[in-house]
Amino acid sequence: MINSYKKNAKLVLSNGNVFPGFFFGASGTAIGEIVFNTGMTGYQEVITDPSYYGQILTFTYPEIGNTGINFEDSESNINVKGIIVRNFSFNCSNWRSKKNFNQWLIEKNIVGLYGIDTRALVKILRSSGAMNGVITSLDKTDESCLKIICDTPKMEGLNLSKSVSTKQQYLWKSHTQTIFDLRKRYDESSKKLKVIAIDFGIKKSILNRLVSHGCEVLVLPSRSSLNDVLSNKPDGIFFSNGPGDPSSVTEGIGLAKSLIEYGEIPMFGICLGHQIFGLALGGSTYKLPFGHRGLNHPCGENNKVEITSQNHGFAIDPNSLSEELVKITHYNLNDNTVAGLEVHNKPIFSVQYHPEAGPGPHDSDYLFKKFVSLMLERC
Incomplete structure (x- = not known):
């Protein structure tokens, strides 16, 4: 990953776990159910799958973004609320690529978090179950993030x-x-x-x-x-x-x-x-x-x-x-x-x-x- 800047961000889970990292894509705060996807390819299709509406998606594959974004593979105009990755790539190399992954996330207003131990996060989700969480690049305390989570309904009972x-x-x-x-x-x-x-x-x-x-x-x-x-x-x-x-x-x-x-x-x-x-x-x-x-x-x-x-x-x-x-x-x-x-x-x-x-x-x-x-x- 080539990156000339690192701006602090973090993930706060409803169980109190905090993962400090860095943000990319859009700046801001995203709240949703934290889930994970084990696919090694197809991140553009995955991010634009409406079935992820209301969720923050963790990719288990360690680096995302290296093939950029094209004009053919988006499945809809609906996006995940945020994404979490171990690393992301500023550089993209693919014959169909039309734009940089990071710029596309900014255009889609998708908040990204990178630099955390995604393996540890997935182990928590597998043992404790999918749960609500907040990723934020803003200056928010852990307590204020937990308050946001408490005020957000769980996935059960939601007609999305x-x-x-x-x-x-x-x-x-x-x-x-x-x-x-x-x-x-x-x-x-x-x-x-x-x-x-x-x-x-x-x-x-x-x-x-x-x-x-x-x-x-x-x-x-x-x-x-x-x-x-x-x-x-x-x-x-x-x-x-x-x-x-x-x-x-x-x-x-x-x-x-x-x-x-x-x-x-x-x-x-x-x-x-x-x-x-x-x-x-x-x-x-x-x-x-x-x-x-x-x-x-x-x-x-x-x-x-x-x-x-x-x-x-x-x-x-x-x-x-x-x-x-x-x-x-x-x-x-x-x-x-x-x-x-x-x-x-x-x-x-x-x-x-x-x-x-x-x-x-x-x-x-x-x-x-x-x-x-x-x-x-x-x-």
Whole structure:
């Protein structure tokens, strides 16, 4: 790291631990749930994933920023509240890079902290669980930071999806720029499958993959009603990822329940959408100690394993699901949490992870093909 200045900053955790360091990016104070991501690549996509809304993200990879920032990889206009790294790079070297990482953080008003022992921080989060914290470059006492934390609600019970969802519907037509699975893109002159995507914090890469698989995607706000969806006569319905506590997304749960009871239209949910499906089917969710956030989580069943990209802090309680209604199709093989389900005798399924590979491995792209196949069977 080449750095001509060091300006003091610090992290204060709700349990009283203090990590002194230095700030980069925007100056100021950020408050949020402190979480960590184990991915070694894709920091631009990770920082702009709406599922991190309301959180301060710690990267376990020791140096971030060396490939700069490009104009293609941002997943949304939503950002994390702050980031924590061991080191960051002023220099960037990549053929797609358009600007310096530090300058981009300033433009996005993202407060950064570096120079702390991120391994020690992650060990605290793994043993004590994700917790609220403050990072600040301002002259604040530890006591005043703890007061800010005490006045900030915890993640449980927060419906954050309504803060990141689109306010107006829009049509998405862009496809993935790189066809990584070496197959022909669907003929652009052929009839498109009409998909309604319910936006709880959707990522650009998900929309691109749906279009690349032959879909025309109309994105609707998270507050959309059953009539809003059915009046568009969709061939399929997609429930997106998003931030916050799934049990608080009452409008989304109600919509999913009505559509599942209707049962004639193929439905696909991921991440928060998966949890909403579980709740709509009578299940319950609970907060994971430190969540699943990274690009290397193994999921599967019956000796079939996918390496997946994940970003979530809640999970479905398997004991709350009725075996008469639901089949669990995937488990997270690190901790045996529910990673996928499907509804018996209905074209409805979901997974806990992100199959669009933005960023992450491509093992799970077949799920888009499965969704398309269910729609084609009914057209």
